[in-house]
Every structure is written in structure tokens, then in C-alpha cells.
Amino acid sequence: MHSDDQAFARLMETRMAEIRATDILPEELVTLVEQVLPVQMKARDEAKVKLPDEASCATAEAMFAGSPLIMREHFPHDVDQALGLFPVLLEILAGTGGAAAQAAQTLKKAIAAGELDPAEALRALPAGDDAIFAAWRQRLPESPRALNFLAASALWPGLNAAALALAPRVPENLPHERGHCPLCGSLPYITFLRQKEGLRFGVCSFCGHEHRIRRLCCPYCDEADTSKLKLFRVEEYPGVAVGVCETCSMYVKTLDYRELDKTMLPSLDDMATVALDVLAQGQGYKRPTLSAWGF
Numbered sequence: 001m002h003s004d005d006q007a008f009a010r011l012m013e014t015r016m017a018e019i020r021a022t023d024i025l026p027e028e029l030v031t032l033v034e035q036v037l038p039v040q041m042k043a044r045d046e047a048k049v050k051l052p053d054e055a056s057c058a059t060a061e062a063m064f065a066g067s068p069l070i071m072r073e074h075f076p077h078d079v080d081q082a083l084g085l086f087p088v089l090l091e092i093l094a095g096t097g098g099a100a101a102q103a104a105q106t107l108k109k110a111i112a113a114g115e116l117d118p119a120e121a122l123r124a125l126p127a128g129d130d131a132i133f134a135a136w137r138q139r140l141p142e143s144p145r146a147l148n149f150l151a152a153s154a155l156w157p158g159l160n161a162a163a164l165a166l167a168p169r170v171p172e173n174l175p176h177e178r179g180h181c182p183l184c185g186s187l188p189y190i191t192f193l194r195q196k197e198g199l200r201f202g203v204c205s206f207c208g209h210e211h212r213i214r215r216l217c218c219p220y221c222d223e224a225d226t227s228k229l230k231l232f233r234v235e236e237y238p239g240v241a242v243g244v245c246e247t248c249s250m251y252v253k254t255l256d257y258r259e260l261d262k263t264m265l266p267s268l269d270d271m272a273t274v275a276l277d278v279l280a281q282g283q284g285y286k287r288p289t290l291s292a293w294g295f
């Protein structure tokens, strides 16, 4: 094993132990993510993405006016890789046990019978077309997001490889007044602070790009009036704050990586702090985005 792989494996082990210790998420879900993340990281390194030429991207002027570099339905990714990953992820899902495994069997049968075309799901997700996913959420009431998970997880390596390659095209002096991703226009699923001065970043729920946002603002409706924004913390989760917005009734978690003193893995830290989602939702606040895993 490559030494980077070993370091990553150790990192995963610690993080998964933390997630299990919170004792909130079902073991099947934890096992699933534990197996899927290394597959995705490897796939991201191998993804082949064709970047659009600058003429087909938004101009700097348009970006300053709030337009993303590329609309998400046109965002580059590795279609062939996603098609190849789909059955691999489906096998992992089938091996997790419980309702998710049953859902995987139903999906497998549907693919074999020609009732479900993975390519269609992989096209529908970037296009924001929810029809196919809605139909399967209905057919799989015990594990409604199984197809969302498969499509989002299969597409992520290519999307994120593209995001990494496109990041240098974001104008350096672009203001941080908007919460959406400057590359694809999607909303962040979590935000974090880093560096001594506590710069705040959003993590895009679609392409995974990490972009600067204002320290005090709602990344969903861009409210910056501090009388409308509240932060709360819970003693058991040091270094994590929940920001709620009275204007749009949304909330977002902020991970303070200066306090957390650990390698950033926002998609796992989002899972490890799911108790705070339960708390915020119990107070009537909503989360407009899914986890990085599509559930």
C-alpha cells in the first residue's frame, strides 16, 4: 500500500470510531460510508474529465454578478467512470445488511429487467431532474434514498476532480457575499473555519468545491444582519457551531478546524455531528441540502 493510502486508512479508522461512538447512526450506514469513501478517493485520482474551454464558461463579469462558472447541468465529470462505479457501489450497498441491502436487491432486479437504467439516473442527477429518484423513493419506503446515494456517490469522483481542476479559474478577488458555489452554483452542505484568522468556507453539496464565504452570514439566503442570525453550540461537540437564520429558517453547521485540530474530512464530520441536525430540526429549522452521500 502507498504511504498516502496508509495515512488515509488510519484517518478513516479514527473518524469511523468517532462516528460509531456517537451511537446515533445505524451501523449499516456507517459501514457503507466506510467502504464507499476509499473507493471514491481512488476514483477521484483516476477520473478523466474534459474541461470546457473558457469561451463556454461564465465571464469574470458574469461571475461578479453572481453567476457560477458553469451551470451544474453542464458541469464536467467522468460519465464512463460513474457508469462503472454504479454496480460496484450497488454491490457494497447489497453487502451492508438491513433495509439498504434489500433495496439494493430490488434495484439490481430492476436493472436486470430493464426497468431501471443507471445511465438515466446519472444523467438526471446533474440535470436536477428528480422524477426517477422520486419514483424510487416511493418504491423503496424502507430505504428511500438508495438510488440518490448510488447516483451521487458514483458521480462525485469525476465532479470533484473537475472542481479541483476548475478552481483556479475563479477570479481571485471575487467577493464572498454569496453562499452558493462559484463553480456550479449549488448550495454548501456544511461550512468550516480554518487558518489563524478563521476564514470561513462552504463545501459545495454538488461538486465538493470549498469556497470562501463571509464569516457572519446565512449561506442559503445570504442574510448578513446579525440580529437575524443565531449561533448555538453543544458542550459534547466542541468546535462545532450551528448557525440558524430567522430570515429563511435554514440552519448550517460550521466546523471550526482550528479547534478541532484534525485533518479536514467534512463529509465524515457532517455524519459525526448528526445529533446537532436532530437538535436544529427539532427547533423547526431546515437543512436545504442532503449530506455528501445523497441521503
Ligand SMILES: [Zn+2]
Pocket: 181, 182, 183, 184, 185, 186, 204, 205, 206, 207, 208, 209
Ligand atoms: Zn459546486
Ligand SMILES: [Zn+2]
Pocket: 218, 219, 220, 221, 222, 223, 245, 246, 247, 248, 249, 250
Ligand atoms: Zn437564511
